[in-house]
Amino acid sequence: MGSLAWTLTMVKSGLVYNYGMGFWGPNGHDGIWHISVINSLAKGSLQMPVFAGESIKNYHIGYDILLAVIHKITNISANNLYFQIIPPITAFLIGLLVYRFVFLWRSSRIQAFCAVFFVYFSGSFGWIATLMRGEGFGGESLFWAQQSLSTLINPPFAFSLTIIFLGLNLYISTTENDSKKENGKNAGRLRNILLILLFSVLVQIKIYAGILIIIALLTAGILEYLKNRRTVLIKKSLIIALLSVILLLPTYDFLSGGLVFKPFWFLESMVATPDRFYWSKMASALANYRLAGNFIKLFFAYGLTFFIFIIGNAGIRISAFPWI
Template sequence: MLFFAIIVGSLLWSLVMFRSGLLYEYGIGFWGPHGHDGMWHLALIESLSRGSNEIPILAGNNLTNYHIGFDLFLAVINKLTGISSSFLYFQLFPVVASLSIGYLVYKFVFLLTNNKRQALGALVFVYLGGSWGWVVTLVRGQGLGGESMFWSQQAISTLVNPPFAMSLITLLLGLIFLTRYVNKNRGYDFFGAVVFFVLSIQIKVYGGLIVLFALLLTGLWWYLVKRRLGILVMFGVVLILIWLTFPAFRGQGASLLVFKPFWFLETMMQISDRVGWPRFGEAMVNYRYGNVWLKAFLAYAVAFMVFWYGNMGMRFLAEYEITTWFWNYRKMGAVRVFLLSCIACGIVVPMLFLQKGTPWNTIQFFYYTLFFMSIIAGIRLGKVKQKRYWLILGVFLIPTTLGTLKNIYLTKQPPAYLSRAENEALLFLKTQPEGIVLTYLFDEIKSGRAKAPKPLYLYVTSSYVAAFSGKSVFLEDEMNLEITQYNWKDRKEEINQFYNSLDQQYVRDFLKKNNISYIYWVKPERARLGETQLGIERIYENQEVDIYKVIE
């Protein structure tokens, strides 16, 4: 049964990744968010595999304010094996990660509870946990859907965020060592927990911050209840190592968060592709800013309950289990305190803070809350012996998974693709000597007019040229540059001036000053001046793409 559960769960998870990155008749297809997020990771993997510490979408700048652990891991494998970064990212890693998470969840829960049934229950929730969004979409006559109606992604989309998935592996390994350390007080278990908890922040900074918070609270609890300092010492060691190895933790990344309480609750109620109850959403905001505190409190409390239970789905069973822990809090155990601390941190941070550039990114803290609630709900489920209740549970769990796969990842056509002609052009560019590539700027107006499926250059601003050419691009993927807080707007203005200038000396100086070696244009993109005036020569052409080399 264990083998079957892990295989089926891994297969379902892998379906959200596996079809993307493969070559079809029309080119390479990308489903879900992979037309943007996948390009970013592929660009990083390609850059890191070249031994570069440069951000590949803003040539000449070092990579900062980002956790590179996942991308570095795949870059090393790419370098050692020669397996393409695309295959590693879309096909190989998802299978390995989903199998690993399933096995480690089972191992951790069995170590914690010494109960195979509870460990199996945790697997069910971890692989299939979903929201109640599908109920709302059914009532509205929209079929199965609504995975992220309450803002958070659900279990089926775990691999869509590969650093998050990989951080679950390091967190689970850290928890296994922590559990052993609490039980047996062995030095190498202490060391193992430290190593994997430190790795967590290198892979996913949100997960690392949650670990620090949980270690601190658990350490304090362990000292107060058991008079043992071991976990507080572990917290101190992890904190020091993170401080030494993760520059953003030393202050460079502190300005990425902004205090904006209850933004997720307000937008969840107001936005049409979320809950979409604008009258309620407007009322709660008006009460708040109008200082009508009682009504504001009640409105925000209702919105929070919608957010919490909407996202929880059947995971609300975890609350029954948690209640029993609190009734016997002195016997709760350090690991259970750690789990509860992770859950608390994962909900408090997004309720109070947003991230600059892309405000909704802090919802990723809540992903960890859902993950650990899944484990605890599974522990509770394992205490139910009647098989019919397991079957009933499955009826309520599976709709989110089926709806997401059917509507997003198993559709006939992807929302974005890289044409065969562009793929061939980028493969040619990849064979050329190192050099910075200048591309045309993303055109939002043309993108809005284009019909799906859209070619990547008209889909969203993305890192696709860097991803498939293996070259650093002068400016690309404005979205991720904004998230990582680079000053890219001045460079965008310079590029606009270059393309519109009629000054031959200026454009040549621009190319020379910025060390640009190649220009990549999708037809009919052009500058106002011609090739001779720009000082470039065509080195590749097909029906869709022109590639030029700057003449030295």
């Protein structure tokens, strides 16, 4: 049911109706863009499909390459792959991998089932804010984060989740087998290589997914070193970082500053933008405290905004916080 619910946001798009080809929601822009990129890549070209003579730069094309390869092998149209075939497969795999990951991590089928339920059906508390404003039920992304039912609207993001949870499952399995000294060195080496490759390709599927994984692994590696004096995870994270940079080279201009580090942007825009949570007094406070150098008040203002951001986006998932 969860996979079906997710897929409903995609399957109607890209089909021909009596009025022509239909696209719903963001697919009217994003979907058409991805179809163009897929068809261009299928021809063996890195040219920008909407700007003649320009190559694709500062854009992650891993998902589009995958669909272009499948299109070339099977001759299935890019439209059908993008809208009707890959989305339900991705949705199913995410649920399956989340269940297995949580079960391996927590050894609890109940927690694993709850995790899958939250993945498929939970949403933000944005509807409370819109109801209080007299705007009816809405506000899915009022606190910025994209919620469960809209996951497939951003297929590269959804596919990055598949890769992340596949990698996490592999990591837990590898760690458990290493601790039990099972399956020999060759099997362990193969799992480690696969883990490194999976996390390395993330930067070409969704750039921020790759960056977050590298930071998370490096942080975990440092903690592991401080606790057990083991450097294995640090080495893995550095190898993944190196391979990620290599994989970015064909499509990323490192001199253009394509990546921007602005950690509080979501918090600031959440309270400053009318189509988000919009709390003008807090937005003014954040700006004025920063300009005045009043860092104590700024700290508490950001703290409250961050609390709203987390709770608002989590929705009913806050019920799982005690078990994290």
